[in-house]
Amino acid sequence: MDIPVTAADATTGLQQRFAGLLAQHQGIVLKVSRAWTRDIDDRQDLIQEISVQAWRAFPAFMPEKAAFSTWLYRVALNVAISQQRGRRLRQRHHADVEPDHLEQLASPAETVEDAAQLAQLHALIHSLPSMDRALLLLHLDDYSHQQIGDVLGISASNAATRLHRLRQQLRQQANPTPNARG
Template sequence: MDITATDPIVDLQHRFAQLLSQHQGIVLKVARGYCAHLEDRRDLIQEISTQAWRAFPGFDPQRAQFSTWLYRIALNIAISQLRGRELRRHHHSEATLDDDLASVADNAEDSASLAQLNTLIQRLPALDRALLLLHLDDCSHREIGDVLGISASNAATRLHRLRQQLRSHFNPADSARD
């Protein structure tokens, strides 16, 4: 059987490859946000790409933009993998988010603060991490809500609370005034 350029499967593959290439930043950003190690990021990128390809025949551009659809798939897979890793690490002790935030606040002038902040983001609960990643990607509250399956007002409220929580840990003096 010859596969030609007019073959619907080839057209579908080409369209998917093109869209995935245009929006690869989403996949990379989610992988960086959920995986600290390069090999884990590569595995997650591959899994996101595979699952997106499997789901692509059901993608409806009338219902969602490709970027929103891809974010939803990427975040769902990342969160699922995170839960699996957390279950496996259940018996290992890790520093708490509060301890790490306090450490960053103590060393705010230190050039390693950015690396510590990245570590802290990786330890946020899955929904908060997704919310922060989408916010840092300049998504509107409506877009964040669409991706996470929550209302725009819920996204705004959760984001406000997350910012307050992080601000209070980084600047305890500021939170005392609130």
């Protein structure tokens, strides 16, 4: 005798599948949230919002079109960029500026020098425009130009060009050439 599958059973299965995939790829959510927020409370809010939006969109996820990690990156970046726009609008309308809070890093640096370099990297990432920040995160995660394009909704060649320009810009910032004296 077959036991009928109810809608609740199907929902439970979907929830378990989503929770497993999200746990497997939680690093993506953490990287995006760290790149888009400085305050630990804002980071937790962003992580929660990414998770909620990913769950809402999960029934439409098509594994034959994209890997879950690519899909999750796209959701996470869209949520982060939307929240950033919202914060900017609120900041325009409110004079209060929240102080930055220092946080304990998830993977503590081995030395003071490592911690300083990591802090510099995070400051650099926070200073980039949204598209460049997203490009850099995906590149650092070894995504191909095609995958970066898929996540960001641009062509692979556009992703390659933007990434090349971003690397040049970062090299110039890291190694500024002294002005030639005339």
